[in-house]
Structure formats: C-alpha cells, structure tokens
Amino acid sequence: MKICAILRTVPDLVEEIEVIDDEIEPFAYIANERDEHAVEEAVILKERYGGSVDVIGIVDEDSEEEIEEPLAMALAKGADRAIKLTMSNKSYRRIEQAKALAEYFKDKDYDLILTGIQGIDAFTGMLGPMLSVYMELPFTGYVTSVEAEDGTVKVQKELGGGLLGEFRVKLPAILGIVSAEKPLRFVPLAKLRQVMKKAEIEEDELEIPEFEGVQVVKYYEPEKPEIVLLEGEPEEVADKLIEAFKEIGVL
Amino acid sequence: MELESESEMLETYMERLSEIQDGEKYKQCLQCGTCGGSCPYGIVTKFTPRKMILAVRANIIDELLESGAQWLCTSCYSCSFRCPSQIPLTDGIIPAARELSLLEGNPPEELARALMNTARYGNPFKESPKKRDRWVKEVDFEIKTLADGPADVLFIPECFGAYHRRCKEVTKAMAEIFNRLGTDFAILGRDEKCIGDSNRLSGEFGLFEELVEKNIKAMEKNPFSRIVTIDAHAFHSLRSEYPRFGFSKPVLHHSEFLAENLETLKEMFSELEYIVTYHDSCYVGRRNGIYDAPRDVIRAIPGVEFVEMKRIKENALCCGGGGGGVWLDSFIKEFMKERPAEERVREAANTGADILVTSCILDIPMFEDALKMTGLEGQIVVKDICELVLEAIR
Numbered sequence: 001m002k003i004c005a006i007l008r009t010v011p012d013l014v015e016e017i018e019v020i021d022d023e024i025e026p027f028a029y030i031a032n033e034r035d036e037h038a039v040e041e042a043v044i045l046k047e048r049y050g051g052s053v054d055v056i057g058i059v060d061e062d063s064e065e066e067i068e069e070p071l072a073m074a075l076a077k078g079a080d081r082a083i084k085l086t087m088s089n090k091s092y093r094r095i096e097q098a099k100a101l102a103e104y105f106k107d108k109d110y111d112l113i114l115t116g117i118q119g120i121d122a123f124t125g126m127l128g129p130m131l132s133v134y135m136e137l138p139f140t141g142y143v144t145s146v147e148a149e150d151g152t153v154k155v156q157k158e159l160g161g162g163l164l165g166e167f168r169v170k171l172p173a174i175l176g177i178v179s180a181e182k183p184l185r186f187v188p189l190a191k192l193r194q195v196m197k198k199a200e201i202e203e204d205e206l207e208i209p210e211f212e213g214v215q216v217v218k219y220y221e222p223e224k225p226e227i228v229l230l231e232g233e234p235e236e237v238a239d240k241l242i243e244a245f246k247e248i249g250v251l
Numbered sequence: 252m253e254l255e256s257e258s259e260m261l262e263t264y265m266e267r268l269s270e271i272q273d274g275e276k277y278k279q280c281l282q283c284g285t286c287g288g289s290c291p292y293g294i295v296t297k298f299t300p301r302k303m304i305l306a307v308r309a310n311i312i313d314e315l316l317e318s319g320a321q322w323l324c325t326s327c328y329s330c331s332f333r334c335p336s337q338i339p340l341t342d343g344i345i346p347a348a349r350e351l352s353l354l355e356g357n358p359p360e361e362l363a364r365a366l367m368n369t370a371r372y373g374n375p376f377k378e379s380p381k382k383r384d385r386w387v388k389e390v391d392f393e394i395k396t397l398a399d400g401p402a403d404v405l406f407i408p409e410c411f412g413a414y415h416r417r418c419k420e421v422t423k424a425m426a427e428i429f430n431r432l433g434t435d436f437a438i439l440g441r442d443e444k445c446i447g448d449s450n451r452l453s454g455e456f457g458l459f460e461e462l463v464e465k466n467i468k469a470m471e472k473n474p475f476s477r478i479v480t481i482d483a484h485a486f487h488s489l490r491s492e493y494p495r496f497g498f499s500k501p502v503l504h505h506s507e508f509l510a511e512n513l514e515t516l517k518e519m520f521s522e523l524e525y526i527v528t529y530h531d532s533c534y535v536g537r538r539n540g541i542y543d544a545p546r547d548v549i550r551a552i553p554g555v556e557f558v559e560m561k562r563i564k565e566n567a568l569c570c571g572g573g574g575g576g577v578w579l580d581s582f583i584k585e586f587m588k589e590r591p592a593e594e595r596v597r598e599a600a601n602t603g604a605d606i607l608v609t610s611c612i613l614d615i616p617m618f619e620d621a622l623k624m625t626g627l628e629g630q631i632v633v634k635d636i637c638e639l640v641l642e643a644i645r
Binding site: 014015016030077183184185186187188189190191193 | 350353354356357358360363366367370371372377378379381455456457458460461
C-alpha cells in the first residue's frame with residue numbers, strides 16, 4: 001500500500017502566543033497532534049501490510065524550520081520519505097490548502113492519504129473532506145483503526161453518542177484519523193538526533209490559490225473569568241461557597 | 252526502527268552497560284537473590300534484578316521486556332546497596348533494559364509523555380519554560396537569578412519544586428529560610444531545565460546528557476560557590492553524575508544546609524508541639540548516607556517529640572516516586588494492590604506522629620496521595636523538613 005500522511009505545524013499553545021488583530025504570532029510551532037496520529041497509523045499499516053509511507057509537512061516561512069524535527073521523528077518511526085511542502089503564501093484556510101494539495105497529489109498515486117481529523121489552528125476538521133471533493137476520492141473521518149481488504153479498507157470510526165461504526169472504503173481514499181490504533185511510539189532523543197543528522201528531507205512548493213469571500217476581522221482571546229480560591233477549614237470553605245452562590249443568584 | 256533481533260538487543264544492552272561505572276560487575280553476580288528480597292516490587296515482578304542478569308546471560312532479554320519487569324523499579328537503591336558483589340543494578344542493569352523498551356518505542360504511556368515533555372519543554376508537566384520562575388512572585392522578597400550576577404548559593408528547585416502546586420510551597424519555604432538567614436542566593440530561573448535524574452534512571456540517557464549540557468551552560472553565566480537543592484534526585488545527580496560532564500561545584504542537600512546553619516536557626520526557633528517522624532528518602536539516606544543532618548535539625552526544634560518508624564535509615568521503604576516511578580502509578584497498579592507509599596504512610600501513622608517529615612520533593616505528592624488512599628488524611632500531615640523549620644522560625 002502506498003500511503004501518504006499529512007503533517008501540519010500549528011502554534012504551540014504551551015508557549016505564549018501573541019494575538020494582534022488579524023495576526024496570530026506564536027512563540028513556537030509544534031506538529032499538530034492529530035496529524036501525529038495519522039503518521040502513526042500510516043506506519044502501523046505499513047508494518048502490517050507492507051508498502052511505503054511518505055510524510056508531507058506543510059509549512060510557511062515562519063514554521064519551516066520547526067517541521068524538521070517532526071519529519072525526522074516520522075522517519076525514525078518508520079516512514080520512508082519526508083517531504084517539506086512550503087506554502088506559496090501563508091494560509092490557515094482549509095479550502096485553499098485542499099485545492100493546492102489536490103493539485104500536488106495529482107500524479108502521486110497514493111492508495112491512502114491520511115490526515116489528522118482536526119488542526120488546532122483552523123479548527124474546522126475540513127482538510128480531509130475538501131481534499132476528497134477536489135480529488136474526487138472517498139473520505140471517512142473520525143477513524144480509529146484501519147484494516148486492508150482486497151482493494152478496500154475496513155475502518156472503525158467514532159460516531160456521535162459514543163457509538164462506533166465500521167465502514168468499507170474503496171481505495172484510493174482519504175481518511176481523517178482521530179487516534180492511531182496504538183499510542184504514539186516513543187523515540188529516544190539520541191536516536192532522533194541521529195536521524196536528524198542524516199535525514200534527507202525533500203523540499204517542494206505548494207502553490208496556494210486564493211479564495212475570496214472570507215476575511216479575518218480580528219482575532220482575540222475571550223475575557224478570562226475571575227478565579228477565586230476558597231481557603232480555610234472545610235466548614236469555612238462551605239460558608240464562603242454558599243455566600244458566593246448567593247451573590248451570583250444561584251441560591 | 253525497532254531493534255531487529257535478540258542479538259542486536261543484547262549488543263545494545265551490553266554497549267550501554269559498558270558505559271556505566273562498574274557495569275562489567277554483572278559478571279560477578281552470585282545469584283544470591285538479596286536484590287529480589289530487598290525490592291519493594293520483588294514479590295510481584297517476574298524478573299528481579301537477579302533474574303534480569305540471568306535473562307541477559309541466557310539471551311532472553313525479549314522475555315524480560317515483555318514482562319514489564321524493567322518498569323517495576325523505583326530506583327530505591329535497596330538492591331544495589333545490599334548487593335554483595337556491588338553490581339550497579341539501579342544505575343545499570345535496570346536502566347539499560349529500560350533503554351531497550353524506549354528504543355522499541357513502547358514505554359508505559361504516562362512515562363513516555365513525561366519524557367517527551369521534558370525533551371521539548373525542559374519539564375515533564377508540559378508547562379512553558381517561561382513559567383519556571385513564576386513561584387518567585389508568590390514570595391514577598393526579591394529573588395535574583397544567576398544571569399543577573401554572582402551569588403554564594405545557587406538554589407535549584409527542580410521541576411516539581413518549580414511547577415507542582417503543593418511542591419512549590421516547599422520551594423517558597425526554603426527561599427524564605429535563605430532570606431531569613433541572610434544567605435546570598437540566586438536561582439537559574441527560566442534557564443534551569445530538568446536536572447534529569449529520572450530521565451537517566453528511566454533509560455533516556457540521550458535526554459539526560461542534553462539536559463546536563465544545558466544546565467551546566469546556564470550555571471556558567473556567573474560565579475557561585477555551591478548548590479543547595481530541595482530535590483533529592485537533583486541533589487544526587489548534581490553531586491554524582493554531573494561531575495562526569497565537567498561540573499565541579501559542591502552540592503548540598505537542603506537538610507545539610509539547615510544542619511550547617513543550626514546554631515543560628517536554634518536562636519530563631521520557637522516551640523512546636525508536634526510528634527514528628529522522619530522518612531529517610533532513598534537518595535538522601537541510602538544513596539548518599541545523610542541520616543544525621545535531618546534528624547539533628549528536627550531534634551533541635553524545642554517542643555518536638557521525635558519518634559522513629561519501624562524501617563529507618565538504610566532500611567527505609569521507598570515512597571515509589573523515584574526513577575520515573577512518579578509517572579508509573581497506573582502501570583504499577585496493574586501488578587500491586589497497594590503501592591509502597593501506602594505501606595509507608597501506615598508505618599508512619601503507627602508511630603503516633605502528627606507530622607511525617609520528608610526530605611525529597613517527590614515524597615510529598617506520593618505520601619499525600621497515599622494518605623487519601625489509606626484514609627489516614629487528617630491523622631498525619633506530610634511536611635518537608637524546611638517547611639517544619641520555617642514554621643519553627645516564624
């Protein structure tokens with residue numbers, strides 16, 4: 001099976017991010033966690049059924065250095081090729097990324113394209129579905145495991161209300177991974193550094209088209225609620241809690 | 252990139268063991284079983300250290316890894332302390348097996364997350380390195396950083412002391428004692444990374460080395476004469492492991508610093524009416540032979556009645572938090588109904604003490620959790636030795 005996993009970089013929320021009107025300035029970028037699960041699942045499938053795994057890292061000029069460690073990590077885990085795709089202009093919009101990727105994937109003949117179900121930057125869960133439209137390939141999302149069966153894959157996916165479902169998807173196809181079948185495998189730092197030293201990361205450009213109609217007006221953080229810690233003996237805390245409830249009108 | 256074969260596994264294992272001091276002593280194993288009899292997990296593990304050596308000799312390391320025995324170790328050092336052949340079990344035999352698990356990519360999940368967070372952020376909690384010095388805002392005096400100028404004492408709070416809500420209280424208490432004593436002290440602040448002892452003992456040697464390099468570099472920013480730390484594992488690592496990397500400053504455990512300043516402190520002490528027992532933390536006591544300093548400090552506080560637990564000094568039972576153990580709770584629960592910390596707080600409560608004094612920062616979350624699990628909460632309170640001292644001088 002020829003598999004491709006998409007790896008996006010997103011702002012690292014553990015570090016500070018600066019929000020300036022229509023710009024979000026992160027202090028650092030990190031691999032999108034769901035995409036790391038897509039890479040993991042791709043490697044699991046390769047180990048089980050053979051074939052190859054290409055991992056493409058989508059970056060812009062701000063995040064292009066920070067994709068190198070996650071791409072090396074993918075190679076250390078068992079991916080065969082790592083490709084850094086630099087967007088011609090910075091875009092978080094999935095419709096723009098999907099159209100560009102559809103163009104990029106045209107002559108690549110992947111049997112399976114895996115993407116994380118959601119990226120924390122755009123928060124739409126739409127990269128997979130939109131890619132499916134542009135590439136005219138089947139798509140299923142919220143996938144938690146994949147089994148290959150004669151030119152198809154049987155996938156288990158999460159449904160609403162805690163239900164699970166099994167679907168058969170004809171290949172080639174695009175899958176949105178919510179989590180890999182197994183926890184993300186661990187790579188010791190010495191091994192990662194070793195791979196980073198000799199890793200050959202291919203580079204390519206991703207021509208991003210512009211879609212008009214939606215414009216950023218502003219980004220902003222919601223007002224933080226005031227947090228008051230009630231301290232003291234349990235009886236004292238209970239009294240203070242009752243007072244607080246009365247104050248906000250719940251009691 | 253998993254290790255392909257058993258022979259490759261054995262080769263990697265042997266290579267690591269050869270880099271550990273006295274690693275070749277495993278050949279002198281008498282198979283006496285003292286290690287397994289001393290181990291807090293000896294009764295539940297399929298491979299005690301003795302059997303681990305046997306597994307290496309028989310080239311069945313895969314069976315050993317499969318059993319999970321390499322993770323049933325709190326690095327308490329009892330086995331190594333008692334081993335008649337002085338084999339580095341805690342520093343070599345076990346971490347080298349753990350390293351194989353890491354190379355296989357499948358260590359217990361919580362521990363894996365802690366290690367990955369430490370690699371990225373310099374702490375296991377997935378907290379921003381910029382928040383490492385936030386605790387200084389919670390004290391009402393100025394604390395300088397080494398980057399700003401030289402100091403006599405470099406104070407290392409380490410990760411738990413810098414980020415963990417309860418452990419921060421210990422950090423603040425120690426800082427306040429320095430302040431009251433007029434000690435010229437500084438911290439590394441945001442430049443401090445995890446000192447790394449748990450990473451080393453978990454088999455993440457590469458990460459440990461990177462942390463050592465970064466910390467040594469941060470310590471070179473300005474002169475200081477010695478280190479004082481409240482973290483027993485940081486204490487051990489800085490004192491015994493960092494010198495291999497070119498670090499050569501004296502390192503004091505805070506109980507030693509308190510004992511050193513006892514005459515001044517005595518003049519400041521007021522009476523505390525407590526019955527106090529003391530837990531010998533593994534890396535203060537058994538590992539580094541510090542038994543008297545904390546006892547002298549406790550006994551010097553007027554009003555305090557000091558009582559000993561059943562197992563003390565080199566025979567003290569571990570809290571279970573060391574060597575990554577603090578991240579292995581749910582893994583260990585699969586093997587044992589009651590964790591060592593629970594057994595230990597029962598032992599402490601049996602003395603009739605109101606206060607269980609500890610000297611390792613990991614003891615605090617481990618024992619406070621154990622008090623909740625055993626229903627002893629309220630009967631006995633856990634305090635670090637510097638918290639007790641601060642209470643006596645307030």
